Amino acid sequence: MSTKRLLQALRTQEVETPAFVYDEVQLADDARLAKDAIAGDRTHLLFAMKSFSVPGGLRAIASAVDGFHASSLFEARLARDVLGWRGVVHLTTPGIRPGDADDLFHLCDHVSFNSLSQWEQFRDQAAGVTSSGLRVNPRLSNVADERYDPCSRHSKLGASVDDVAAILRTEPHRLDGIKGLLFHTNCDALDTTPLLETVRYLDRMIEPLLDQLDWIDLGGGYLFHGAEASEGIEGRLPWQNRARRTPDLDGLHAALDLLRAKYHMNIYLEPGASVSRRGGAFVASVVDLFQSSGRTVAVLDTSVNHMPEVLEFQFAPDVLGDLERGGHPYILAGATCLAGDVFGEYAFAERLALGSRVIIPDMGAYSMVKANMFNGVNLPSIYALEEDGTLALQRTYTYDDFLARAGGGHYVHP
Numbered sequence: 047m048s049t050k051r052l053l054q055a056l057r058t059q060e061v062e063t064p065a066f067v068y069d070e071v072q073l074a075d076d077a078r079l080a081k082d083a084i085a086g087d088r089t090h091l092l093f094a095m096k097s098f099s100v101p102g103g104l105r106a107i108a109s110a111v112d113g114f115h116a117s118s119l120f121e122a123r124l125a126r127d128v129l130g131w132r133g134v135v136h137l138t139t140p141g142i143r144p145g146d147a148d149d150l151f152h153l154c155d156h157v158s159f160n161s162l163s164q165w166e167q168f169r170d171q172a173a174g175v176t177s178s179g180l181r182v183n184p185r186l187s188n189v190a191d192e193r194y195d196p197c198s199r200h201s202k203l204g205a206s207v208d209d210v211a212a213i214l215r216t217e218p219h220r221l222d223g224i225k226g227l228l229f230h231t232n233c234d235a236l237d238t239t240p241l242l243e244t245v246r247y248l249d250r251m252i253e254p255l256l257d258q259l260d261w262i263d264l265g266g267g268y269l270f271h272g273a274e275a276s277e278g279i280e281g282r283l284p285w286q287n288r289a290r291r292t293p294d295l296d297g298l299h300a301a302l303d304l305l306r307a308k309y310h311m312n313i314y315l316e317p318g319a320s321v322s323r324r325g326g327a328f329v330a331s332v333v334d335l336f337q338s339s340g341r342t343v344a345v346l347d348t349s350v351n352h353m354p355e356v357l358e359f360q361f362a363p364d365v366l367g368d369l370e371r372g373g374h375p376y377i378l379a380g381a382t383c384l385a386g387d388v389f390g391e392y393a394f395a396e397r398l399a400l401g402s403r404v405i406i407p408d409m410g411a412y413s414m415v416k417a418n419m420f421n422g423v424n425l426p427s428i429y430a431l432e433e434d435g436t437l438a439l440q441r442t443y444t445y446d447d448f449l450a451r452a453g454g455g456h457y458v459h460p
């Protein structure tokens with residue numbers, strides 16, 4: 047997000063905090079960046095909606111991509127609501143409920159079945175309605191943290207390439223009708239060498255299957271822009287990229303060259319975070335300040351439950367104006383009773399006061415899609431930062447939303 051544009055907008059326009067602001071320009075720019083990086087024959091860009099699904103932001107992204115990747119019936123429906131029947135919608139999920147299958151197949155152009163048994167369960171139902179594919183798992187691990195490694199031992203994500211290769215040797219008819227392949231094996235990586243290694247591995251292991259395909263989807267998990275944070279702050283990167291600041295796309299380009307030269311299928315990539323992370327920020331207000339054993343705690347009107355990956359990954363998000371040295375130090379804490387609802391330690395040139403604004407940038411990915419109302423703390427209002435700098439309110443949440451999530455209708459005293 048252009049924090050300069052956001053700050054300028056906040057100087058003259060009111061937002062009700064907590065607020066989640068998405069930047070239409072940044073979202074479209076980052077989608078274009080990814081699209082340019084993969085440009086070439088038969089290569090298409092999908093956006094992985096699991097990372098961000100605010101409809102207005104999806105519309106901004108849609109202008110720059112070839113379609114969306116969905117993970118569920120609701121995401122597939124939203125994809126069609128935004129795209130109409132113009133773009134490609136691709137689905138993969140470990141869990142297709144039988145009652146959802148017909149709708150899913152109707153909504154999606156491609157479905158990558160997550161396992162051989164899922165494929166066998168649904169192959170007849172999908173035939174003639176959607177293009178059936180298989181998610182394969184090369185089990186070439188790239189992510190140190192097992193919780194985020196799709197290739198961990200006993201992974202639930204995709205049919206192992208070893209098993210698929212064995213079937214190709216012994217009972218190839220079981221794969222008749224498979225028209226596509228998907229793999230997704232990385233997380234927030236700036237070096238695309240593992241992508242090339244994976245494509246070479248598939249080429250070696252399951253060449254006869256690749257030969258029969260109409261399409262292949264190389265997944266997401268790579269960043270097409272540097273991992274630098276917004277202007278004026280030093281990024282504290284989660285996961286494996288701390289040492290590397292700029293993307294290395296050589297592996298990606300070599301992988302695309304290999305596939306284009308040898309096979310005649312369409313190639314898809316489906317990044318999520320690379321497109322959505324920089325396009326979203328939280329704006330919070332300080333609601334309390336007090337001393338705790340020699341430190342000043344500043345309580346915000348937001349919570350890690352609005353950006354649960356802070357807690358899941360245990361990382362301190364960047365905060366605008368945070369100084370590396372000097373300044374007035376604070377522990378920034380969330381508004382719930384959870385002791386661990388803390389963002390981290392920060393220092394600012396100016397003292398914080400009740401009502402001070404705190405901005406958490408680069409939070410477009412995997413935040414609002416995972417946000418919850420723990421403790422009854424309301425969800426952030428959603429604003430669009432439009433091209434001309436207008437902050438346009440899209441949605442506020444109310445007690446009725448809280449009640450509806452809790453299973454209640456309109457509550458009337460007995």
Ligand SMILES: Cc1ncc(COP(=O)(O)O)c(C=O)c1O
Pocket residue numbers: 094096097115138229230232233234265266267268316317318319320
């Ligand atoms: C199948 C698949 N595709 C794409 C993505 C998007 O990944 P990222 O947001 O890291 O680019 C994911 C993330 O989990 C995924 O599971």
